[in-house]
Amino acid sequence: MARVYNFSAGPSMLPEAVLRRAADEMLDYNGSGQSVMEMSHRSSFYEEIIRGAENLLIELMNIPQNYHVLFLGGGASTQFAMVPLNLAGEKKKADYVNTGAWSKKAIAEAKRYLSVRVVASSEDKNFTYIPYLDKNSFDPDASYVHITTNNTIFGTKYRAVPDTGEIPLVADMSSNILSEDCDVSKFGLIYAGAQKNIGPAGVTVVIIRDDLVGNALDFTPTMLNYKTHVDNGSMFNTPPAYNIYIAKMVFEWIKEQGGVGEIQKKNEFKAQMLYNFLDDSKLFRGTVVKQDRSLMNVPFVLPTEELNKEFIKKSSENGLVNLKGHRSVGGMRASIYNAMPLDGVKKLIEFMKEFEKTHA
Ligand SMILES: *Cc1c(COP(=O)(O)O)cnc(C)c1O
Numbered sequence: 001m002a003r004v005y006n007f008s009a010g011p012s013m014l015p016e017a018v019l020r021r022a023a024d025e026m027l028d029y030n031g032s033g034q035s036v037m038e039m040s041h042r043s044s045f046y047e048e049i050i051r052g053a054e055n056l057l058i059e060l061m062n063i064p065q066n067y068h069v070l071f072l073g074g075g076a077s078t079q080f081a082m083v084p085l086n087l088a089g090e091k092k093k094a095d096y097v098n099t100g101a102w103s104k105k106a107i108a109e110a111k112r113y114l115s116v117r118v119v120a121s122s123e124d125k126n127f128t129y130i131p132y133l134d135k136n137s138f139d140p141d142a143s144y145v146h147i148t149t150n151n152t153i154f155g156t157k158y159r160a161v162p163d164t165g166e167i168p169l170v171a172d173m174s175s176n177i178l179s180e181d182c183d184v185s186k187f188g189l190i191y192a193g194a195q196k197n198i199g200p201a202g203v204t205v206v207i208i209r210d211d212l213v214g215n216a217l218d219f220t221p222t223m224l225n226y227k228t229h230v231d232n233g234s235m236f237n238t239p240p241a242y243n244i245y246i247a248k249m250v251f252e253w254i255k256e257q258g259g260v261g262e263i264q265k266k267n268e269f270k271a272q273m274l275y276n277f278l279d280d281s282k283l284f285r286g287t288v289v290k291q292d293r294s295l296m297n298v299p300f301v302l303p304t305e306e307l308n309k310e311f312i313k314k315s316s317e318n319g320l321v322n323l324k325g326h327r328s329v330g331g332m333r334a335s336i337y338n339a340m341p342l343d344g345v346k347k348l349i350e351f352m353k354e355f356e357k358t359h360a
Pocket residue numbers: 010074075076077078102148150151152172173174175193194201202
């Protein structure tokens with residue numbers, strides 16, 4: 001069967017070139033006579049892979065020298081606990097912004113370890129916008145501020161990084177890391193699960209500023225302490241080795257595309273095409289306020305539930321798969337991460353045009 005255009009929110013498409021290379025190297029990685037899945041993570045072959053991945057990410061994101069890059073297991077969801085456990089400090093209080101389902105999960109987990117203040121929320125309008133924030137929104141005594149830079153389910157993203165002054169800013173960037181330029185120096189800690197823009201599910205990237213390492217609460221499990229992983233170059237235990245190998249190839253692919261700046265231009269072009277169509281359509285409607293629209297996740301609806309159902313079924317029959325929206329928004333959601341080719345977005349728009357013609 002031909003490859004489909006997969007609009008899933010995650011796991012999502014990987015660049016075809018990366019998959020082909022992985023296939024080529026499956027039985028014999030670089031003359032080692034074995035698969036990366038089988039080799040010792042202490043081997044020189046693997047050392048080169050993990051340090052290579054780290055250096056590529058540093059280069060792509062222009063990560064300053066006073067930050068550490070970690071490749072951890074447990075998905076982004078484990079970070080919901082690791083962040084409060086490691087950053088609670090003596091004050092044991094943190095400010096969170098509630099912009100959707102993932103923020104809520106982060107808040108619920110943090111409440112187990114410290115006192116959480118929800119400083120702003122967009123729940124009143126089913127998370128269709130990003131709430132206004134300024135320096136006064138935050139408690140100067142808070143140990144950190146937590147935001148979700150791109151809201152995968154609701155399709156919103158922050159236009160600008162909030163100014164938290166001296167308070168470390170922590171960001172869940174799972175669904176928009178490497179999709180646009182990002183000034184890492186504005187953040188104390190960034191984390192991202194891999195399965196949207198980085199690689200296969202199961203590895204999580206953490207970028208942490210040096211001064212935030214080493215202050216974990218006493219009862220923090222060894223594996224959940226950032227210091228454990230900083231001190232051991234993400235190799236305290238066996239890391240998600242194969243996933244890191246794929247991530248390295250995705251980083252190389254981004255570099256070949258011209259880097260994050262070029263990827264951003266492509267992403268803006270793809271998203272703008274789709275939003276322009278939605279804005280002009282008499283049948284389809286985007287669900288997010290214009291100024292806060294995500295470049296990665298585009299939710300939209302048709303006037304009736306029946307039409308939504310028909311659209312999802314027919315699009316799938318046409319090789320445009322996983323367009324069903326999340327149940328909390330309904331309708332459809334097109335996730336158009338870095339690896340979604342422009343052609344996939346064009347095909348989707350053509351299909352929507354045709355659907356509109358026959359259903360208007
Ligand atoms: C997908 C996602 C998560 C969850 O990631 P897991 O790796 O499944 O734990 C968390 N936050 C955001 C913003 C996401 O998009």
